[in-house]
Amino acid sequence: MGSLEGTSALVTGGGSGIGLACARRLAADGARVTVCGRTEAKLKRTGLPYAVADVTDEDAIAAAVEQAARDAPLRAVVHSAGGSTSIGPIQGLDADAWRRTFELNATGTMLTLKHAARRMARDGGGAFVAISSIASSNTHRWFGAYGPSKAAVDHLVRLAADELGGAGVRVNGIRPGLVRTELVAGIADAGPILDDYLACMPISRTGEPEDIAEAARFLAGPESSWITGQVINVDGGHHLRRGPDYRAMFEPMFGPEALRGAPEAPREDPEAPRGGLEAQRGGPEELCGGLEALHGGLEALHEDTEAQRGDAEALRRGSEALRGEAP
Numbered sequence: 001m002g003s004l005e006g007t008s009a010l011v012t013g014g015g016s017g018i019g020l021a022c023a024r025r026l027a028a029d030g031a032r033v034t035v036c037g038r039t040e041a042k043l044k045r046t047g048l049p050y051a052v053a054d055v056t057d058e059d060a061i062a063a064a065v066e067q068a069a070r071d072a073p074l075r076a077v078v079h080s081a082g083g084s085t086s087i088g089p090i091q092g093l094d095a096d097a098w099r100r101t102f103e104l105n106a107t108g109t110m111l112t113l114k115h116a117a118r119r120m121a122r123d124g125g126g127a128f129v130a131i132s133s134i135a136s137s138n139t140h141r142w143f144g145a146y147g148p149s150k151a152a153v154d155h156l157v158r159l160a161a162d163e164l165g166g167a168g169v170r171v172n173g174i175r176p177g178l179v180r181t182e183l184v185a186g187i188a189d190a191g192p193i194l195d196d197y198l199a200c201m202p203i204s205r206t207g208e209p210e211d212i213a214e215a216a217r218f219l220a221g222p223e224s225s226w227i228t229g230q231v232i233n234v235d236g237g238h239h240l241r242r243g244p245d246y247r248a249m250f251e252p253m254f255g256p257e258a259l260r261g262a263p264e265a266p267r268e269d270p271e272a273p274r275g276g277l278e279a280q281r282g283g284p285e286e287l288c289g290g291l292e293a294l295h296g297g298l299e300a301l302h303e304d305t306e307a308q309r310g311d312a313e314a315l316r317r318g319s320e321a322l323r324g325e326a327p
């Protein structure tokens, strides 16, 4: 019999990646786990009870909490829903994309915590685990609102832990490093950005969702009953060094000058296509598709590398031919 038998749990963002691994881990120990997210098809595929809810919609997340707590006391909530629509150098950040990212990561965590804490306090106590990011503690240049919004999550964890201990509600968080999920598909597979990540990790491998799920299971369960207000890095030790170098991806998108923080030169021809920071100001739809844009950038980078490989191959063949012709 698992140690979470007779309890219920809610995992937001539980339809995929880290959230799904957390849901499976809690279920394996006997919890009745409800997963939530915005896409029903994804949630259905998990085979677990689910609630369709956007974590930025207060009524929807409040209903999801109540649904999760229907058949057994709610003892654990893992809040994994998160992401970003904000990227690029600070001087060109799109304010709407910034706000949307704060809304998802900071406000979404607050709303889930607010309703989970009410319910868990009524049920005799429980544990809330927020999935933050290493980007909250180590600067990730050109990641826009993502790091600052996750830093807000870290502070909320400490604030809520301080307020809610008396109600028997523990609040902790996890800062994952690079974990192989859809969110970072492409980046975690190969290339100079992955190489840089690995060079920054004392335990030099990418994380798997299960690495995070083990920590979440510990923080959600009775084994950690005297721990609250902690945000644990689960990142192969990456936080001991520096944030990753995404120059190879962002330079083709924004240009080297913009990445150096250099002021823009006045445009001689106002009709000419916009570039660098100006292109970024063109609005979220144009450039700030967040991580989707990152993926696009990475693919372009791979194509460039392939093209360079092709050029090098042609050069090699050319010089061999020349050598063959030399007297």
Ligand SMILES: NC(=O)c1ccc[n+]([C@@H]2O[C@H](COP(=O)([O-])OP(=O)(O)OC[C@H]3O[C@@H](n4cnc5c(N)ncnc54)[C@H](OP(=O)(O)O)[C@@H]3O)[C@@H](O)[C@H]2O)c1
Pocket: 012, 013, 014, 015, 016, 017, 018, 019, 036, 037, 038, 039, 040, 042, 053, 054, 055, 056, 080, 081, 082, 083, 104, 108, 131, 132, 133, 134, 175, 176, 177, 178, 179, 180, 181, 182, 183, 184
């Ligand atoms: N993978 C990494 O390397 C990494 C590193 C550090 C931190 N993290 C954090 O880990 C968490 C999970 O990310 P992941 O890597 O597992 O990526 P993922 O598979 O894309 O998971 C994100 C989940 O959140 C859900 N979601 C997004 N917006 C939502 C909203 N407004 N309301 C409800 N659900 C929402 C998504 O489902 P729907 O789109 O269907 O709603 C999705 O299932 C995120 O908070 C992320 O910031 C990931």
